Amino acid sequence: MTSGEIRAPGGNAMDLTSGPIARTLLIFALPALGSNVLQSVNGSINAVWIGQLVGETGLAATANANLVMFMMFALIFGFGMASTIIIGQCAGRGDLAGMRQGVGTGVTLFFVLGLVATLVGWLTAPQLLHLLGTPDDVFPQALIYLRVMYLGLPTSLLTVFFAMAMRGAGDSLTPMLLMLPGMFIDIALNPLLILGWGPIPAMGIKGAAMATLIANFVSFVVMVAVIYARDLPVRLRGPEWRYLVPRRDLVGIIVGKGIPMGLQMVVMSVSALVMLGLVNREGTDTVAAYGAINQLWTYIQMPAMAIGMAASAMAAQNIGAGKWDRIDRIAVAGVLVNLALTGSMVVLTLLFDHRLLTLFLADHADAIMIAEHIGLLASWAFILMGVTMVLSSITRANGATMVPLVIMVLAYIPGRLGSIYLLNDSIGADAIWWSFPIGGALSLLLTFAYYWQGSWRNIRLLATVEEAEEFVQSEGEPTGRILPNG
Known part of the structure; x- marks a missing residue:
């Protein structure tokens, strides 16, 4: 494959460097808009499950925990945006090797950041919640929810990174479609794990967090499977695995x-x-x-x-x-x-x-x-x-x-x-x-x-x-x- 052959078979990557600009921009933006809508709908439905099945304290607990998670995601999200710029510029100039080097460095960086954030977050979760002024009756549930969510950070961050990498390479449709399996699993598991069913015990607010944890892991597995099954440009094979060693x-x-x-x-x-x-x-x-x-x-x-x-x-x-x-x-x-x-x-x-x-x-x-x-x-x-x-x-x-x-x-x-x-x-x-x-x-x-x-x-x-x-x-x-x- 030459350096200019960015698009792999089966991909949905668009050529963003030619053709009518307004039309291309709109077509590329619509799946991203769809992703935003799906995320909001998923969050709203989960909030309804928690509010109805756990109660006001459960809803308040998730609100406090999610604010902490958002603050942590905020800094790390910037690294993903920077990686996307590198991947996008390499894709534009037809430098497939450079693009995959950006992917490899980004994968390692995000995985390490995820592990560090999980460890630090688990240990400091009580202090962070106190810093936010979390009410005493909400604190225990918020702590449980937050710590379970921290466990999923490594795969969640990698999922976000791969989605951003694909968009940088010109494919905004595939990340949107790959959100659907995790979204459906999250929505379905919330009532099941909150209330319990058969051999599955009722876990309350912990069940809501576990549902999201499982859904995020499934999303990661499905995303990686599709990337390799369709041989998308952001995958690494053979000698390219050396790109996982970060370049300074x-x-x-x-x-x-x-x-x-x-x-x-x-x-x-x-x-x-x-x-x-x-x-x-x-x-x-x-x-x-x-x-x-x-x-x-x-x-x-x-x-x-x-x-x-x-x-x-x-x-x-x-x-x-x-x-x-x-x-x-x-x-x-x-x-x-x-x-x-x-x-x-x-x-x-x-x-x-x-x-x-x-x-x-x-x-x-x-x-x-x-x-x-x-x-x-x-x-x-x-x-x-x-x-x-x-x-x-x-x-x-x-x-x-x-x-x-x-x-x-x-x-x-x-x-x-x-x-x-x-x-x-x-x-x-x-x-x-x-x-x-x-x-x-x-x-x-x-x-x-x-x-x-x-x-x-x-x-x-x-x-x-x-x-x-x-x-x-x-x-x-x-x-x-x-x-x-x-």
């Missing part, structure tokens, strides 16, 4: 670029916690309203997340192929598709907000009225955030990670939180809701300025094909290394 230069890129990207998710998480604390001061009805509108916002954000992922993968491949003339067109197409999809979601949500909110708030008229008010003031901010996501995803596709992190910190701290402080005396609780569009507008302006200024285009993340080959042959020459930059 690739580890440098993954860690150096992954930490800032992971920190962006941490900033978002911390900001969400601070916002929740501010909302908690407004009373029970406002807290319930905020929780309900957040359920709707979860789905509003999905198109932007999918389009951002697609734009990043598409940009990475075109950068790898040296087709810089297509990058601005990818940005324009991504912005327009985001405006259409996210804008439509916002409009539909506002038109039918009362009926949708009733699903979560039943007949709590005061809370529904507050939630409608929050949605009217803040929901359209996600259109701005979607445009920002597209532009920042494209700059990250060339390894620009520090400036987007700084922009996010500025948008969330002086932007969002600062606006609440300045406006609180004059408009009260509305300052919280107005902070969403204010922070979104600041983030968009700064991101657009950085994109337009163009210094991110000068970053040289990956070496050329010739330099990469020289590295493989010499294993020590500086010219053969894939160097981090910026």
Whole structure:
């Protein structure tokens, strides 16, 4: 196989470096959007099982445990995004060996991180839950749930990595399809293990965690089996197994670029916690309203997340192929598709907000009225955030990670939180809701300025094909290394 033969037989990989940009972007983004929807549906159904079969304390326990898991995933997820950039650029330039070296290094790194996170998480779980202020009546169940979830981290992280790697190689459909077996198993096992059946004892909240643990392991096994059965580009065979020995230069890129990207998710998480604390001061009805509108916002954000992922993968491949003339067109197409999809979601949500909110708030008229008010003031901010996501995803596709992190910190701290402080005396609780569009507008302006200024285009993340080959042959020459930059 030559270096240019990226697509293996039976794969669903798309050529992201040629053809109509907007159409290709949309087709590539739709399966990613489907993956986001499936994850949310799976989480919602499991929450219903736990709420109905375990009770309020069980639901509160999973909420606390999941927040801890999300914070841990946040940092590690950045490493996956960095690996995807490497794989995407190698795929774009037709460097199959380089792409598989990225896969091998990523697999080893994620497996080791998973083992370390499992050990550290198991030992520190009580302290983390106390740090979150987990109520005493919720703490025992939250600890059980969290520790069982930690056991599945190594395979869960590898599953996420392989899905991201396939998307980087141009295949967003296969990862979506491979989610289905694990999703069905998770949904089916939850009531069975919570309540027990026949020789299976009733395990309560531990059963809910075990269901997810088993489902994630099955997903990993199925994913690896399909990768090898269909001979997908992200597989390793024969002499390629040596790629599992991490290359120092690739580890440098993954860690150096992954930490800032992971920190962006941490900033978002911390900001969400601070916002929740501010909302908690407004009373029970406002807290319930905020929780309900957040359920709707979860789905509003999905198109932007999918389009951002697609734009990043598409940009990475075109950068790898040296087709810089297509990058601005990818940005324009991504912005327009985001405006259409996210804008439509916002409009539909506002038109039918009362009926949708009733699903979560039943007949709590005061809370529904507050939630409608929050949605009217803040929901359209996600259109701005979607445009920002597209532009920042494209700059990250060339390894620009520090400036987007700084922009996010500025948008969330002086932007969002600062606006609440300045406006609180004059408009009260509305300052919280107005902070969403204010922070979104600041983030968009700064991101657009950085994109337009163009210094991110000068970053040289990956070496050329010739330099990469020289590295493989010499294993020590500086010219053969894939160097981090910026």
